[in-house]
Amino acid sequence: MTEKATRPIRSDETLLAILEALEERTTPSVSDVATYAGVSKSTAHNHLSTLREHGYVVDGERGYELSLRFLELGESVRMNTEIYEVARPHADELSRETGLLVNISVEDRGKGVYLYRTRGDDRIRLSTRAGEVHELYCTATGKAILAHLPERRVESILDRHGLPKRSENTITDRETLRSELTEIRERGYSVDDEEYGQGLRCVGVPVLNGDDAVIGALSASGPATEVVGERLTTELPTRLKRVRNRIELNFRDY
Amino acid sequence: MTEKATRPIRSDETLLAILEALEERTTPSVSDVATYAGVSKSTAHNHLSTLREHGYVVDGERGYELSLRFLELGESVRMNTEIYEVARPHADELSRETGLLVNISVEDRGKGVYLYRTRGDDRIRLSTRAGEVHELYCTATGKAILAHLPERRVESILDRHGLPKRSENTITDRETLRSELTEIRERGYSVDDEEYGQGLRCVGVPVLNGDDAVIGALSASGPATEVVGERLTTELPTRLKRVRNRIELNFRDY
């Protein structure tokens, strides 16, 4: 995944393993955590109580769990991205107009991360959450981003993660992907034509800052049956490119 | 809470100090981090590279920073709260109707934390962010929550945090607060009448689950000049109580 530490700190690694245990299992017992992290019960206990003392973990009636300190940290990270605050209101508006799910995503450690996801009239539970990680080579936002990263970055990302087949249409060949990226640069938008998952189609645009570096991408996605014809080839690309231009105005120097 | 660990782990504590350093300073140098955390440069470096190897930290061109892994963790914590997903669409609707800032907040470690904040037509940057921590005794959401916590929890929270004066109207006397909490229980809503800050008025309601335990609170807030008269005494309380009822329907057993 990432660069190896020359001298990794073991107790940090168990701490992180404990965080992951708390993340995926809801209110696990100390023993569960110990097993998951591969340490003794007493060690797990010492880490947990240290985390609790500093407010990163709470133990309610049902056991230990991550505290809302992580929401605070997460929001802090999100706010520190260039694109989030500027793009968010535009994403909301676009979602209201189209009725589709609109995403803002950025690259992080060679993968895509959704900074924000919004569906126009949101009475339905969004199974889709912010912070979710996705592959770059098979999503509309991801390809829009890849199209504007330096060539060597792209290669190293593809080396690292490969192009596994996710559905019938997934692009699994580097050469095909490369020419697709060129096309995206030329026409100004990307399409995920059921490449990430069956039945899901998605149109995306990159967002560049004042120095012409990609700082993220926007996309609108919906059922393949809805995102078709004129809408797919004209309406959505036009709308997205308009939104992109409005957002990029904020990064121009006057 | 904040209960002292019997055997705190030092290296965990330096790791957490490093997280905090990265949170508040934008892309600090290794040396800065070391100074902030009170450790040697090499120690800071080892922690940082361990965090990087596991994806919790990235080092871009400008230095080390927290990765979006924290957004993922934060969203996970937020989703695990009972109230968030259910209340969010109602908060959005209420905000559109009133034009005010609507908050969803919960209690965590004796303080209030905003799970979500939304302002109707949000073209303006929200300086107000989710994850933000606030005192319970001087905010509308906080008092609504306190009014429904077990008496001993309330006392222990007040013992821990006190009632410091934040503005002219802040309630700094326990007895006064206690009778206010009784009143809130009776009439079903709370008011922050410029108690948290000058010029800010706020109306809140508690949200209870099927077992009549508070799981959070909602509030609508705005400039004191706007939140007055009928609006303060009738319209907002009525609207909020209606929203509360709709939300609580989801927690009733049939």
Added chain:
DNA sequence: AACAGGCGTTCGACCACGCTGAACGATTAT
């Protein structure tokens, strides 16, 4: 009641390993 099995926590003792300070090459400033 008495028991067995689960939990979270505390304790003592050993030796891994986290910590420091010094040294390194790479940058940038003077």
Added chain:
DNA sequence: ATAATCGTTCAGCGTGGTCGAACGCCTGTT
């Protein structure tokens, strides 16, 4: 050229993170 400061590596000391055993507290079973 010189100096200062950066991030990183290294060797070695000694502390403190680790484990296993033991404890008290529950819950369910007999």
